[in-house]
Amino acid sequence: MSKYEAVIGLEIHAEMLTESKMFSGCRVVDSVEADPNSAVDPLSLGMPGMLPVVNRDAIEMAMKVGMALNCDINQFNAFERKNYFYPDLPKGYQITQLENPIATEGHLDIELEDGTTKRIRVTRAHMEEDTGKLSHIGKGISLVDYNRAGVPLLEIVSEPDIRSAEEALAYAAKVRQILRYTGVNTGDMEKGIIRFEANISIREAGTDVLNTRVEVKNLNSFRAMTDAINYQLKEQERIYEAGGSIDQETLGWDEEKKKTYSQRSKEDAHDYRYFPDPDLPPLFVDQDWIDRVRSEMIELPDAKVARYRDELSLSAYDADVLAEDRTVAEWFDTAVAAGGSAKKVANWIINNLFAHMNESKEEITDLKISPEGLVELIGLVDGGTINNNTAKDVLVDMLASGQSAKSIVDEKGLAQVSDDGAILEIIEKVIADNPKMAADYAGGKTKLRGAFMGFVMRELKGKGNPGIVNQLLDKALADLSESG
Numbered sequence: 475m476s477k478y479e480a481v482i483g484l485e486i487h488a489e490m491l492t493e494s495k496m497f498s499g500c501r502v503v504d505s506v507e508a509d510p511n512s513a514v515d516p517l518s519l520g521m522p523g524m525l526p527v528v529n530r531d532a533i534e535m536a537m538k539v540g541m542a543l544n545c546d547i548n549q550f551n552a553f554e555r556k557n558y559f560y561p562d563l564p565k566g567y568q569i570t571q572l573e574n575p576i577a578t579e580g581h582l583d584i585e586l587e588d589g590t591t592k593r594i595r596v597t598r599a600h601m602e603e604d605t606g607k608l609s610h611i612g613k614g615i616s617l618v619d620y621n622r623a624g625v626p627l628l629e630i631v632s633e634p635d636i637r638s639a640e641e642a643l644a645y646a647a648k649v650r651q652i653l654r655y656t657g658v659n660t661g662d663m664e665k666g667i668i669r670f671e672a673n674i675s676i677r678e679a680g681t682d683v684l685n686t687r688v689e690v691k692n693l694n695s696f697r698a699m700t701d702a703i704n705y706q707l708k709e710q711e712r713i714y715e716a717g718g719s720i721d722q723e724t725l726g727w728d729e730e731k732k733k734t735y736s737q738r739s740k741e742d743a744h745d746y747r748y749f750p751d752p753d754l755p756p757l758f759v760d761q762d763w764i765d766r767v768r769s770e771m772i773e774l775p776d777a778k779v780a781r782y783r784d785e786l787s788l789s790a791y792d793a794d795v796l797a798e799d800r801t802v803a804e805w806f807d808t809a810v811a812a813g814g815s816a817k818k819v820a821n822w823i824i825n826n827l828f829a830h831m832n833e834s835k836e837e838i839t840d841l842k843i844s845p846e847g848l849v850e851l852i853g854l855v856d857g858g859t860i861n862n863n864t865a866k867d868v869l870v871d872m873l874a875s876g877q878s879a880k881s882i883v884d885e886k887g888l889a890q891v892s893d894d895g896a897i898l899e900i901i902e903k904v905i906a907d908n909p910k911m912a913a914d915y916a917g918g919k920t921k922l923r924g925a926f927m928g929f930v931m932r933e934l935k936g937k938g939n940p941g942i943v944n945q946l947l948d949k950a951l952a953d954l955s956e957s958g
Contacts, residue, residue, distance in 0.1 A: 518620055556570045897943055901930055
């Protein structure tokens with residue numbers, strides 16, 4: 475892409491985690507696991523005479539996302555009908571926001587691979603309802619499930635500020651993280667709960683023109699999104715180099731063939747014949763409501779990373795890893811609030827708990843160890859009751875049984891031997907039991923110190939306090955050298 479520059483804008487469609495649908499009291503279910511058409515009502519089925527009512531929880535969730543994206547929250551909101559005819563839209567139109575969306579003119583800062591930061595402008599975030607789900611089973615037959623029809627959907631639209639698939643990935647991943655942090659969306663891409671659409675064009679580098687773009691729809695994974703963008707960038711460059719032109723169209727992504735395919739010519743706004751929904755009066759979000767929602771906002775990932783680095787002195791890597799997932803970050807914060815050293819708690823989570831979670835497929839909230847339990851374990855190490863290696867074994871038992879660290883140490887007799895007299899007695903016994911090795915050491919073979927240390931720790935069954943053992947062993951071996 476040396477001659478050309480990518481111009482990319484992303485649309486992110488995220489289902490909101492409300493209990494009921496966007497414009498009715500019909501319950502929301504897992505559209506993948508639930509039986510088809512088991513959560514439908516007259517409104518989502520497009521029955522005549524049904525009147526929509528706006529879901530208050532969806533409004534507040536949309537406001538939270540808008541705030542997290544640094545948007546202005548608009549007090550005057552209106553809903554339009556977006557008209558098109560497709561089997562997954564039984565009413566023949568989708569209720570959405572066009573002229574007066576809930577949030578506008580925001581931005582999101584992303585970190586690039588070279589360590590720099592780039593700002594991506596957010597045009598808008600608007601509320602709408604999701605469509606049903608079509609399953610094509612071949613021979614011209616399709617099945618439709620309306621469980622998803624009417625589920626609250628938030629569409630987040632960026633400006634065309636993205637210049638590569640890598641930037642698109644960084645932006646999409648950060649939006650997904652915000653959606654999960656705010657509790658608006660699970661981020662489960664495999665279930666289609668969050669979907670990406672990329673508007674892609676290229677232009678000669680150094681110019682600011684906006685050439686004809688294509689839209690690749692319904693990308694449900696980061697890999698599909700980046701692959702589709704990279705494919706289209708190369709394809710458009712090939713077309714321009716051959717003297718051709720780009721047609722504005724809507725494309726799909728073929729995961730098996732790793733290429734885009736044409737679905738239809740790209741519609742403009744006038745093709746959808748938008749008009750105000752006559753059944754929904756304008757929605758006014760007053761300042762008191764906005765202020766209350768803002769007061770309920772949690773600490774967001776960027777702020778959390780900054781606090782971990784500035785106040786807790788964590789490394790950039792540790793701060794990013796811990797703040798990546800809200801539940802992990804809250805677990806870590808609870809442990810620190812319980813008196814744990816931030817650096818030590820971070821090390822145990824990243825190096826030990828994560829390894830267990832990867833193997834067991836558990837979330838941190840599913841573990842049988844609590845944040846306070848981990849702090850207790852670390853305290854036993856700091857206090858010299860057990861050493862670090864023993865602590866790792868104790869952690870395994872804690873994760874399996876749910877017992878406290880102290881009860882496991884007491885029950886299994888794992889406490890370190892820190893008594894000077896008892897340790898010195900073992901050292902003297904090891905030296906006496908190995909006269910040749912003692913003579914060789916006294917003769918200058920000081921590398922044998924490691925062997926002596928191993929024998930002593932074995933006699934102590936690994937429970938000797940390493941600091942005390944090292945100190946007393948060095949003194950005993952020094953005496954041995956002088957006497958030799």
